Amino acid sequence: MSIRIGNQTSCNVAAELPFEFAVNHGFDAFEWFSDPGQIGWNEDNMSAAERARVRTLAREHDIRFSVHAPWSANPTTSEGFGEIKKSILFAEEIGAALVNLHLFPEHAADYYVNALMPLIELAERAGVLLSLENTRQTAPEDVNEVFELLRRLPQSATRTGLCLDMGHANLFEETRGDYVAYVDRLAVHVPIIHWHAHENWGDRDNHLPLFTGAAAQDDSAVRNLIKRLQGRGFAGSVVMEQWPQPPETLISTRNRLLELWQECGQFIQFSETEKRSKRRVHER
Numbered sequence: 001m002s003i004r005i006g007n008q009t010s011c012n013v014a015a016e017l018p019f020e021f022a023v024n025h026g027f028d029a030f031e032w033f034s035d036p037g038q039i040g041w042n043e044d045n046m047s048a049a050e051r052a053r054v055r056t057l058a059r060e061h062d063i064r065f066s067v068h069a070p071w072s073a074n075p076t077t078s079e080g081f082g083e084i085k086k087s088i089l090f091a092e093e094i095g096a097a098l099v100n101l102h103l104f105p106e107h108a109a110d111y112y113v114n115a116l117m118p119l120i121e122l123a124e125r126a127g128v129l130l131s132l133e134n135t136r137q138t139a140p141e142d143v144n145e146v147f148e149l150l151r152r153l154p155q156s157a158t159r160t161g162l163c164l165d166m167g168h169a170n171l172f173e174e175t176r177g178d179y180v181a182y183v184d185r186l187a188v189h190v191p192i193i194h195w196h197a198h199e200n201w202g203d204r205d206n207h208l209p210l211f212t213g214a215a216a217q218d219d220s221a222v223r224n225l226i227k228r229l230q231g232r233g234f235a236g237s238v239v240m241e242q243w244p245q246p247p248e249t250l251i252s253t254r255n256r257l258l259e260l261w262q263e264c265g266q267f268i269q270f271s272e273t274e275k276r277s278k279r280r281v282h283e284r
Contacts, residue, residue: 003238003261004029004064005254010243011037015046019054021247023061027254029237030058032096033068034087043067043090055094064237065096066131066194074104075115084119092126098237099123100163100194103132109145113153120156131163131194136171136205140185147190161193162186166225167200167207167241177202180224192229193236197257207242209253219260226264 006022006029009015015032022030036042046054058065069087074080084101091099104112116130123130134143143162150156169175169182186192199213200206215222238257240250 005238006030009041011035011040015041031066031239034070066098067091069101091128098129100131105138105142113149133163144187161191163194165196167198183228195238198241
């Protein structure tokens with residue numbers, strides 16, 4: 001199982017800075033987040049020529065693009081539906097693989113899924129996947145219910161998945177300070193296809209780079225999360241959702257994540273080999 005690791009645009013800097021950083025430092029994933037803030041990025045500000053340029057650069061440098069719809073884009077509202085539609089069309093234009101949106105828990109699961117269906121169909125025509133991201137208020141059971149409904153619909157079962165936001169999972173009231181416990185409450189039928197990587201101290205969503213918060217002293221939770229993801233066959237993109245100072249922190253985070261991914265993968269392979277050996281001995 002291989003993964004891609006990259007960064008994201010930021011509402012605090014012009015979009016070209018994080019993207020150029022990704023290109024110049026060999027990142028193989030990048031996410032365009034429509035979150036303009038003061039000086040951030042929005043697809044409306046990107047010309048056709050610039051869209052063609054970044055598509056070409058992504059192809060030349062083997063960078064997998066994803067697009068993050070605006071934070072508040074909710075498919076159950078006409079405005080939110082339109083914003084997500086725009087993100088899907090933009091993703092198609094730049095050759096992105098996936099569009100991410102937040103899974104808001106205030107509506108019944110069937111109501112949310114019904115609102116989502118036309119967007120799933122549009123995404124399929126555009127050749128992109130849709131990932132639904134847990135917010136700080138989204139319970140694992142909310143996720144389970146939505147994906148139980150989606151997997152009953154053949155046209156959506158292979159086009160949608162969960163974006164696991166580990167920082168949001170760490171802030172959900174019932175799993176505060178324990179994002180691994182959040183993952184353990186996800187049903188086996190929930191496909192995790194995208195990963196937003198950042199940490200916090202369980203008090204606020206401050207998007208610390210991995211290994212600069214609690215994991216700086218003890219990375220066992222990150223290791224356990226990786227083992228859970230590998231056990232689920234995760235092979236998506238890992239997006240570091242921050243623009244730290246200095247930005248080179250992203251390089252050390254990427255490198256450490258890759259090291260842990262490889263170490264944990266070797267452990268899982270050893271465990272599976274050991275299980276098969278024990279079965280053969282038992283069968284004799």
